[in-house]
Amino acid sequence: MEQDFRTGFLYWVYTCLTTEAVIIYRVENEVRYIHVYDPLWLVKCSAKDIECLFVNKIGFKVEDKDQAMQFHKVVSICFQKGINADNKWNSKWREIEKEEALKAERERKAREDKYNMLRHTLNQRMAAEEKKRVDENEKLRKLLMKKPKPREEKFKSL
Structure with a gap:
């Protein structure tokens, strides 16, 4: 899982076509994508990245709310409990x-x-x-x- 994407973070969205969350960020003049297939992969993000994802809510269609909220719940739990790749749980x-x-x-x-x-x-x-x-x-x-x-x-x- 890529880390330190918060500096160029644009937004993240849930896509129903591939049933994944996609984090979109910019590095210099290039736009990059991180595809997150499982919500628990977000545990591997750094503390600052989790904070960035917590502050910026995930984008989704109304019919995909349940699946998208699973990703956001994992991020909010990681943010509240301090679970991230930087420290041991x-x-x-x-x-x-x-x-x-x-x-x-x-x-x-x-x-x-x-x-x-x-x-x-x-x-x-x-x-x-x-x-x-x-x-x-x-x-x-x-x-x-x-x-x-x-x-x-x-x-x-x-």
């Missing part, structure tokens, strides 16, 4: 969302730490078992590498 729900996000992050970190600890102890156990097997194999290898003692045969004479 503060409410209890925002604080609750932040708390829930922090809580979820702590839980994720705790699970990750527990997993890392279990993985670490498992790795230690597996390494200890592997070392034990290697030591046993090494003992067997050393025993097999030794040359057997020559046996002396004792013959009994007859």
Whole structure:
């Protein structure tokens, strides 16, 4: 959504042909149009733009009054409550969302730490078992590498 159109603002109107609000403004010698298909898009305007739209009422045909007033109601609510693109909307729900996000992050970190600890102890156990097997194999290898003692045969004479 374009912003800062208030300096060259001419007017805004609801058109029934495309079911949209059209904001018309001038930049130097050029006339530009902003097509707003959904009234909630107006929330993305800056505070000064919302004030400009609030002061200048929307133009409409009599039969399109209901649809046009939806756009103007959004602008008036944004103007009254201070909802715009320049600031964050503060409410209890925002604080609750932040708390829930922090809580979820702590839980994720705790699970990750527990997993890392279990993985670490498992790795230690597996390494200890592997070392034990290697030591046993090494003992067997050393025993097999030794040359057997020559046996002396004792013959009994007859």
